Amino acid sequence: MNLVLLGPPGAGKGxxxxxxxxxxxxxxxxxxxxxxxAVAAGTELGREAGxxxxxxxxxxxALVIGLIAERxxxxxKADGYIFDGFPRTIAQAEALDGLLxxxxxxxxxxxxxxxxxxxxxxxxxxxxxxxxCEEGYHDTxxxxxxxxxxxxxxxxxxxxxxxxxxxxxxxRLKAYRAQTKPLIGYYRRQGKLRAVDGMADxxxxxxxxxxxxxxx
Ligand code: AMP
Numbered sequence: 001m002n003l004v005l006l007g008p009p010g011a012g013k014g015x016x017x018x019x020x021x022x023x024x025x026x027x028x029x030x031x032x033x034x035x036x037x038a039v040a041a042g043t044e045l046g047r048e049a050g051x052x053x054x055x056x057x058x059x060x061x062a063l064v065i066g067l068i069a070e071r072x073x074x075x076x077k078a079d080g081y082i083f084d085g086f087p088r089t090i091a092q093a094e095a096l097d098g099l100l101x102x103x104x105x106x107x108x109x110x111x112x113x114x115x116x117x118x119x120x121x122x123x124x125x126x127x128x129x130x131x132x133c134e135e136g137y138h139d140t141x142x143x144x145x146x147x148x149x150x151x152x153x154x155x156x157x158x159x160x161x162x163x164x165x166x167x168x169x170x171x172r173l174k175a176y177r178a179q180t181k182p183l184i185g186y187y188r189r190q191g192k193l194r195a196v197d198g199m200a201d202x203x204x205x206x207x208x209x210x211x212x213x214x215x216x
Contacts, residue, residue: 003080011114024079026082054162057175064086112196113196121169128160
């Protein structure tokens with residue numbers, strides 16, 4: 001089962017991807033995570049991508065397609081992939097179809113997470129994560145149980161993404177509308193698209209996605 005999670009920044013794709021991994025032999029491929037790792041490692045790719053990410057724009061298709069091509073070579077033993085934040089353009093979607101076809105596989109299901117624009121800015125601007133284990137938190141929706149200490153690993157340092165500020169979020173939303181939204185029609189025409197209400201509680205969204213995966 002190869003699954004694409006589609007939706008604007010802040011819709012909860014990463015959160016839901018992690019929940020979907022539980023009890024399933026799937027591999028999560030997040031181009032955002034891969035690019036942030038390249039930025040942190042200071043590679044040439046990271047330097048090129050970092051400046052673009054800081055502006056809230058999309059990095060060039062060839063670059064992210066290359067990252068995904070490397071990683072889809074690795075996941076031999078898994079039952080499939082959860083693509084989170086990829087594809088983001090029609091060219092990326094076509095490249096993904098080609099990559100999977102070469103491996104005798106295909107995109108089976110695409111979930112689009114629908115969220116109000118106003119909620120997105122609040123969701124994104126409040127989020128932070130444990131610097132050690134990357135557990136996600138939020139100023140309004142989910143603070144650590146003990147102030148300043150990660151619930152999961154006991155870490156005491158937290159980080160915020162540099163592109164999670166109001167100005168960059170607006171640019172990211174614009175990029176989503178202009179370049180990524182057309183994927184909804186692309187996958188709907190193929191009969192693969194299912195929409196879920198991304199405004200519901202995390203667990204409700206997870207169960208709606210579970211149902212959408214079982215639907216024929
Ligand atoms: P994300 O963590 O998915 O919100 O991605 C963070 C940033 O990384 C985006 O705002 C883009 O600049 C870049 N990025 C991530 N995935 C892609 C992609 N598939 N295509 C182009 N740019 C991407």
